[in-house]
Amino acid sequence: MATPPTADQFLAALRTEGLTIVEVGSWRTHNRNHKGPWGPVHGVVIHHTATSGAQRTVELCRVGRAGLPGPLCHGVITKDGTVSLVGYGRANHAGLGDGDVLRAVINEEPLPPDNEANTDGNRYFYGFECENLGDGKDPWPEGQLAAIEAAAAALCRHHGWSERSVIGHLEWQPGKIDPLGFTMDSMRERIKRRLGR
Incomplete structure (x- = not known):
């Protein structure tokens, strides 16, 4: 069980990894803390936005859209590798997902198939939305992948988690496909190397 750090501690953890950050x-x-509890936190969920354009993407993730108010994540990672912080606390990003996956994340075990939507992920996970069309063709620049790696590793390092605490939305919620264009296994391997494990 991990208590969420303060916003300043969260920011400091990200800065320690050398990220370019915009507040x-x-x-x-x-x-969205008025809608339910935030924490204990157990991991990080990586998403793609299905949008293009950094400014538009950041604003969408900050404000939200019809039927889904923002923030839609904690940080937006744009194509250039910048991390824009848009919210802190409960955010509308993970939705309902598989409780068996949550248990595997907590225990840092291999993930089971996500075949249920019975657990509130917005309570338990940090979320990073990553600017990408999500069509399998839009490229993922190395600078953006490096920023995803660094942001996730920052929180793993802060909490003493391994790379197994980082999952994709597609591994949490049935029917989701994000992030599309790289594998979460490859991203976890990058995070593992960064953490020196």
Whole structure:
């Protein structure tokens, strides 16, 4: 069980990994905490946005869309590798997912198939939305992949987690395909190397 750090500690953890960070508005207090608890935190979920254009993508993730108010994540990782912080606390990113997957993340074990949607992931996971069309053709620049690796590793390092605490949305919620264009196994291997494990 891990208590979420303060917003300042979260920011410091990301900066320790050398990330380029933009603080967007009142991100420290922009959240959905009035809709349910935030924490304990157990891992990090990686998403793609199905959008293009950094400014538009960041604003969408900050504000949300019809029927899904923002923030839609904690940080937006754009094509150039910048991490824009748009919220902190409960965010509308993970939705309902598989409780067996959550148990595997907590125990840092191989993930089972995600075949149920019975557990509130917005309570338990950090979320990073990554600018990409999500069509399997839009490229993932190395700088962006490196930023995903570094952001996830920052939180793993802060909490003492291994790379197994980082999952894709497609591994959490049935029917999701994101992130599309790289494998989460390859990303976890990058994070493992970064953590020196």
